[in-house]
Amino acid sequence: MNYSERTFSLKDTRGQAIYGVIHEPERPNGGLVVFFNIGLHYRVSHSRLFVLQGRHLQEAGFTVARADTTRIGYSHGEMPIGRAIDSFDAVQTGLFKEDALLIIRHLRDKYQPGKIFLYGLCGGALTAVIAAALDKSVDGVIFIAGPVTITSPEYELSTLHPHEAGNLLAGYMQRLFSPKSWGRFLTGRTSYKDLFGSIRVKVGEKFGGWKSAEPAAGGDGSPAENKGDLFNNVFLEAFDDIMRSGRRLLFVMPENDRATYDFDKMFVKHVLPRYEPFEKYYRIVRIPQADHTFSLPHRARELLDTSRDCLLSWMER
Amino acid sequence: MDIKTLDFTKVNSPNELIVEEHGFFTRDGKRLFYAAFAPSTKPSAGVIFCSPFAEEKVRTVRVFVSFARALASLGIASLCFDYFGDGDSEGNFEDATFDDRILDTEAAHKFLKEKYALDHIGIIGLRWGATLAALCSDRLKPHFLVLWEPVTDSRKYFYDYLRLNVASQLLNEGKVRKNRDDLVKDLEGGGSIVVEGYVFTSQFYVKAREHELAGTAFSHKCPTLIVQIQKNTAVIRQDLVDLKGAAGCAEIVAVPKEFEWEKTEKWMPTPPGLFGATLEFMEKNELFGKNI
Numbered sequence A: 001m002n003y004s005e006r007t008f009s010l011k012d013t014r015g016q017a018i019y020g021v022i023h024e025p026e027r028p029n030g031g032l033v034v035f036f037n038i039g040l041h042y043r044v045s046h047s048r049l050f051v052l053q054g055r056h057l058q059e060a061g062f063t064v065a066r067a068d069t070t071r072i073g074y075s076h077g078e079m080p081i082g083r084a085i086d087s088f089d090a091v092q093t094g095l096f097k098e099d100a101l102l103i104i105r106h107l108r109d110k111y112q113p114g115k116i117f118l119y120g121l122c123g124g125a126l127t128a129v130i131a132a133a134l135d136k137s138v139d140g141v142i143f144i145a146g147p148v149t150i151t152s153p154e155y156e157l158s159t160l161h162p163h164e165a166g167n168l169l170a171g172y173m174q175r176l177f178s179p180k181s182w183g184r185f186l187t188g189r190t191s192y193k194d195l196f197g198s199i200r201v202k203v204g205e206k207f208g209g210w211k212s213a214e215p216a217a218g219g220d221g222s223p224a225e226n227k228g229d230l231f232n233n234v235f236l237e238a239f240d241d242i243m244r245s246g247r248r249l250l251f252v253m254p255e256n257d258r259a260t261y262d263f264d265k266m267f268v269k270h271v272l273p274r275y276e277p278f279e280k281y282y283r284i285v286r287i288p289q290a291d292h293t294f295s296l297p298h299r300a301r302e303l304l305d306t307s308r309d310c311l312l313s314w315m316e317r
Numbered sequence B: 001m002d003i004k005t006l007d008f009t010k011v012n013s014p015n016e017l018i019v020e021e022h023g024f025f026t027r028d029g030k031r032l033f034y035a036a037f038a039p040s041t042k043p044s045a046g047v048i049f050c051s052p053f054a055e056e057k058v059r060t061v062r063v064f065v066s067f068a069r070a071l072a073s074l075g076i077a078s079l080c081f082d083y084f085g086d087g088d089s090e091g092n093f094e095d096a097t098f099d100d101r102i103l104d105t106e107a108a109h110k111f112l113k114e115k116y117a118l119d120h121i122g123i124i125g126l127r128w129g130a131t132l133a134a135l136c137s138d139r140l141k142p143h144f145l146v147l148w149e150p151v152t153d154s155r156k157y158f159y160d161y162l163r164l165n166v167a168s169q170l171l172n173e174g175k176v177r178k179n180r181d182d183l184v185k186d187l188e189g190g191g192s193i194v195v196e197g198y199v200f201t202s203q204f205y206v207k208a209r210e211h212e213l214a215g216t217a218f219s220h221k222c223p224t225l226i227v228q229i230q231k232n233t234a235v236i237r238q239d240l241v242d243l244k245g246a247a248g249c250a251e252i253v254a255v256p257k258e259f260e261w262e263k264t265e266k267w268m269p270t271p272p273g274l275f276g277a278t279l280e281f282m283e284k285n286e287l288f289g290k291n292i
Helices: A046-059 A085-092 A097-111 A123-134 A153-158 A162-174 A179-186 A192-206 A233-244 A258-268 A272-281 A297-316 B055-073 B098-115 B128-140 B154-161 B163-173 B180-188 B202-210 B238-247 B272-284
Strands: A005-011 A017-023 A031-036 A063-067 A115-121 A140-144 A248-254 A282-287 B018-027 B030-039 B045-050 B076-081 B121-126 B144-148 B192-195 B198-201 B224-229 B250-255
Touching: A005 A097, A005 B018, A017 A046, A017 A097, A017 B018, A031 A046, A031 A097, A031 A123, A031 A297, A046 A063, A046 A115, A046 A297, A046 B055, A063 A097, A085 A123, A085 A153, A097 A115, A097 A123, A115 A123, A115 A297, A123 A140, A123 A233, A140 A297, A162 A192, A162 A258, A233 A248, A233 A272, A248 A258, A248 A297, A272 A282, A282 A297, B018 B055, B018 B098, B030 B055, B030 B098, B045 B055, B045 B098, B045 B128, B055 B076, B055 B121, B055 B272, B076 B098, B098 B121, B098 B128, B098 B202, B121 B128, B128 B144, B128 B154, B144 B272, B154 B163, B154 B202, B163 B180, B163 B192, B180 B192, B180 B202, B198 B202, B224 B238, B224 B272, B238 B250, B250 B272
Parallel strands: A031 A063, A031 A115, A115 A140, A140 A248, A248 A282, B045 B076, B045 B121, B121 B144, B144 B224, B224 B250
Antiparallel strands: A005 A017, A017 A063, B018 B030, B030 B076, B192 B198
16 A cells, blocks of 8 residues: 555644644545544553554544644644643643634535544543534544543542552552562562552452442533542543534443443443443443553554444534 | 853744754655754754664754754754654655665765855764764765764664563553564564564664674774763763774763663753763864864
8 A cells, every 4th residue: 555644634623733644545435533532641642552443444444533622742833831631621621623624624525424423532532533523523422431530639649549449459469478478578579558459449449448439410610629530521522522422432441441430430320321222323342451541452453443344424414 | 142141041042043844855766854944144064963763862862963063053053854764754664674764974074065155064962872973984984083972882772672562562462472582583584573662674673783883993084072971970981981982083072961861751852961071072073163
């Protein structure tokens, strides 16, 4: 296949340039897929995952755009300097939605695609669903490992998440019968903080100590709500809109990821039962043993294939 | 604009005096991504940026972009580019050899030189990108060289890098099947391993670890700035002192670690200490147009 990637740029209303790369297929199938960054990462994503996915979809006939939203990567704009975590809530409640809408509009005008799909990982998944709710020309969203919670940085930094506690505890359990490990434990070389902290969190979770907050339908998701792990109501509103407008949503959730833990605990358990009438519009695919960034190549491959197959099926609708 | 009035925190704002162009140039038939940043008038000199290795590049791209914009506002053209198989460039990471990265750097140098008809081009590199920059200097004969926290011992660097594979085994399998020495044996035996999602091949590893700055004698002497980036700025590491001796007309400065390449907990795309020290060096060496 000939190399057919090229750069593109556009400007927002403040004159800030947004830069990206377009993958143009040899035989376009009429589908346009727009990718959105992970948090503050730029358009190639971890270990070039977006480049690989872009090329994979391009081979299947899709036109694919990977752009840096303003303030990120090569694009113009200034993000506040400081802890990255301080920006996460803003990203997850729509910080980049205006950029996303602008990019979609620009590409729609240029390519006039038959169908438009959005694809986002982590914070980019939230950007994708929020933008899709606002732009009705979007036909579907691939939502990958997106966090459905909003969390105050202080809470997150000071609290051991149950998923991570589970991982730590599983590691300790595997070494339960190892004399070497007991030697480390008895001579003070074990991290007691990790060991007892993980036990405390898992026991607390079992007996209701960890708050999996009941989502409040219709909340405005304003930053003032972000005190501890709370369900992201901006996400809920976007999901609701996509479902009620009969558009498609694929959740791809990596098994070994705290985002999936929260997704199951807060969204699948509490919210999805209310959406039974809309079951045909969404699907959940879990990738076993995959981590948040799909760093194992065979798991990344599953993501690439799952996304491609899903998008091809949506093209046939 | 001059150094004293440059506000680093505003360099990424739109600036009509800077012309930015993104595209691809070709090296041996391979299409390599570039982003060029130039003043709207004829640049006084040029700079190419050599990216660090693998995920370190992803985490630090904004630092390069920010400094390229700062330089453009001071009259210097810059080129950020992606090696073959890296970033937005053609190819797969696992297909890129050590020689590819050297040839890509040389091609980027030529491309920038021709694009703006420049006589003087310097090279700035970060981490293992600084290593590549220095290794290319004898052939490219840059006008100046800036090495941001260079990796002087490639063997140790890549050995340490394998630790991430070990951590991944622990996370995904609950135990360590292969320690770093086992992984080295695999690589030496022609195998490949995965580190942070990148396929790390024998072909690359065996050659890359042999090329290091420690013990290398440089024949091309140009003004060189070696920047040690670490928490402790009071003591200069011996490996950098040795590198200074080998480089000839080099100086070392120590700046605090203002940004991260091994994680992304801090957002600092415009590290003032690093940028300030580098601009000071460039001004001292009269690289901002006056005597070029």
